[in-house]
Amino acid sequence: MFPRHIKFAALAVDVAALSFIDGALNVRLVTTQVPVFKGKRALPGALIRPHETAHEAAVRVLEEKAGVSVKYLEQVCTFSTINRDPRGRVVSVAYMALLSPDELRAVKAREMHGAAWVPLSRIPHLAYDHDEIIQTTAARLRGKIEYTDIIRHLLPQAFTLTELQEACETILEHPLDKRNFRKKLLAQGIVKQTGKSAHASAHRPAALYMFTASRKGAVDLI
Amino acid sequence: MFPRHIKFAALAVDVAALSFIDGALNVRLVTTQVPVFKGKRALPGALIRPHETAHEAAVRVLEEKAGVSVKYLEQVCTFSTINRDPRGRVVSVAYMALLSPDELRAVKAREMHGAAWVPLSRIPHLAYDHDEIIQTTAARLRGKIEYTDIIRHLLPQAFTLTELQEACETILEHPLDKRNFRKKLLAQGIVKQTGKSAHASAHRPAALYMFTASRKGAVDLI
DNA sequence: AGGTAGTAGTGTATCATGGACACTAATGTT
DNA sequence: AACATTAGTGTCCATGATACACTACTACCT
Missing domain, CATH: 3.90.79.10 (Nucleoside Triphosphate Pyrophosphohydrolase)
Structure with missing residues (x-):
């Protein structure tokens, strides 16, 4: 035409x-x-x-x-x-x-x-x-990464909080405080425990988490 | 080709x-x-x-x-x-x-x-x-509007702080506190006085401001 | 079995930021 | 001179952000 x-x-x-x-x-x-x-x-x-x-x-x-x-x-x-x-x-x-x-x-x-x-x-x-x-x-x-939960698409269905933190640190190119990171994360209700643990390493097993249903609005992840 | x-x-x-x-x-x-x-x-x-x-x-x-x-x-x-x-x-x-x-x-x-x-x-x-x-x-x-100074492109070269605030309010669709707005704005050094005043209204004239040189990084405007 | 190495997991105190809030100052008009 | 109207300013409180160190748990080694 x-x-x-x-x-x-x-x-x-x-x-x-x-x-x-x-x-x-x-x-x-x-x-x-x-x-x-x-x-x-x-x-x-x-x-x-x-x-x-x-x-x-x-x-x-x-x-x-x-x-x-x-x-x-x-x-x-x-x-x-x-x-x-x-x-x-x-x-x-x-x-x-x-x-x-x-x-x-x-x-x-x-x-x-x-x-x-x-x-x-x-x-x-x-x-x-x-x-x-x-x-x-x-x-x-x-x-x-800072104001959405986009990171969820780069992680497996179940993951440890350490893995999540390291993923964020890699992308942001600077380290994050472990306790503050977890505090904020859990306060926002973005992740929840699966009840299972990771036994991959030769040390204390970490609890496995998964993302909760995606929020409509923006989240304050970091 | x-x-x-x-x-x-x-x-x-x-x-x-x-x-x-x-x-x-x-x-x-x-x-x-x-x-x-x-x-x-x-x-x-x-x-x-x-x-x-x-x-x-x-x-x-x-x-x-x-x-x-x-x-x-x-x-x-x-x-x-x-x-x-x-x-x-x-x-x-x-x-x-x-x-x-x-x-x-x-x-x-x-x-x-x-x-x-x-x-x-x-x-x-x-x-x-x-x-x-x-x-x-x-x-x-x-x-x-919240994390950049993009609003500068919608305002005249010289403007009053009230005009700037009203512009932000219109776009955000909610009112802002006058004192907090000015405090933050001036703390960030985004605007500076021109030295002149607006004598448009029949009341107290407002100081005219202009934007300072655009920052490289993001600003926290609101 | 006991010790060791290494990661997981937790709380508090301080500091900075954001938000609520009300009066005085300056000008033109009547 | 009084009035109407917009400009301009500071403090207190609540919340969120940051700094920071120890105990808990497990597998491995001897």
């Missing part, structure tokens, strides 16, 4: 999928096959198809390139710089995906060649403007 | 330009000429051109349809629902623009037919998904 010259750009999504691995925040990277960037690392992405929304495309990318059906997916920003893709004009909608260790196991089960989890601290220079996308996404996550 | 069938969608920007008029937050609306929505109100928007970014397109829309060169423009969200535009697939990047009364005078100088400022409380049902865009934009503004 629009003349052809109006449709000059391709539409894409790029997804920064984040997950904790060995206590560090990792992002899922793939290896580009596009000639100009041949061999370079990039975020998983794909062109949006005529019959899907950007959100649906992001879900598909995660399924195809990370082999996971993600539970938390949030639009971050749209990048429309003219020469951001050497193949032609591509406008890309960036998404942040958060994966819990539970979901991560499904990824590991069917590992794909050329794709890998890379700690945020060791990310190489990426293809396209993906460096910028990751910076923007990480900043968004860091901001939301 | 991409095959033609990849470029199936048109790209657009829609801009929610906000400004205070008579103490109320208003948004700039135009009247659609598109047959399906003929006569309906909508946000000013336009298709992105091949040689401009979304941001540049938003700037252009404001110049063409609101007659103003805006100082504050922020990307809000990208809408990609498949049938959001009856003319065909259009993916739209929504922007929030904030105009000070100073900038507003330039708009009034060359008023355009079919365009008008409408108080947020009296917005009719709009064309496309523009109702949703306005809701999202207003929510973004309300959220940012």
Whole structure:
């Protein structure tokens, strides 16, 4: 219904999928096959198809390139710089995906060649403007950790309070006081005991907690 | 460089330009000429051109349809629902623009037919998904007012503290305490006196203030 | 079995911040 | 000169934030 010259750009999504691995925040990277960037690392992405929304495309990318059906997916920003893709004009909608260790196991089960989890601290220079996308996404996550319970999507269904605290500390990049952290957390009723204990370590077992039903309003987590 | 069938969608920007008029937050609306929505109100928007970014397109829309060169423009969200535009697939990047009364005078100088400022409380049902865009934009503004000094873009270069407080109250939709408001504001050093006074009313003149240089970090405004 | 190493779990005292609250000051108008 | 109206100011209290150190529990080792 629009003349052809109006449709000059391709539409894409790029997804920064984040997950904790060995206590560090990792992002899922793939290896580009596009000639100009041949061999370079990039975020998983794909062109949006005529019959899907950007959100649906992001879900598909995660399924195809990370082999996971993600539970938390949030639009971050749209990048429309003219020469951001050497193949032609591509406008890309960036998404942040958060994966819990539970979901991560499904990824590991069917590992794909050329794709890998890379700690945020060791990310190489990426293809396209993906460096910028990751910076923007990480900043968004860091901001939301303080006033939402977004961290729940990065933790397993059951977790110890120490694990939760370490997750927050990793993202905020500064230590938190154990007693104050627990006091506030329990006062807000964000988590509750499962009744079970973790017996993973060779020491005193920690009580396992789970998140309570998500609140409608904002929470004051940290 | 991409095959033609990849470029199936048109790209657009829609801009929610906000400004205070008579103490109320208003948004700039135009009247659609598109047959399906003929006569309906909508946000000013336009298709992105091949040689401009979304941001540049938003700037252009404001110049063409609101007659103003805006100082504050922020990307809000990208809408990609498949049938959001009856003319065909259009993916739209929504922007929030904030105009000070100073900038507003330039708009009034060359008023355009079919365009008008409408108080947020009296917005009719709009064309496309523009109702949703306005809701999202207003929510973004309300959220940012508390932890940034974004309000500065909605005020004139010089203003009284009462004006500043009323602006915050209007956006937050609840009253603030005069003394506490001033205490916090001055403690943070966000504003400073200009040395001049407003002699507009028939009563005690108020001191005129201006914002200090924008801080790098977040401020705790309210 | 007893000791050791290592993590889990708990409370108080102080300090800073946020919120409630009411009067005096300055100006133009009558 | 009195009045009407808006501008401008400080204290007290409650709440939340922070600093801080010991006991409890378990597996492992000998």
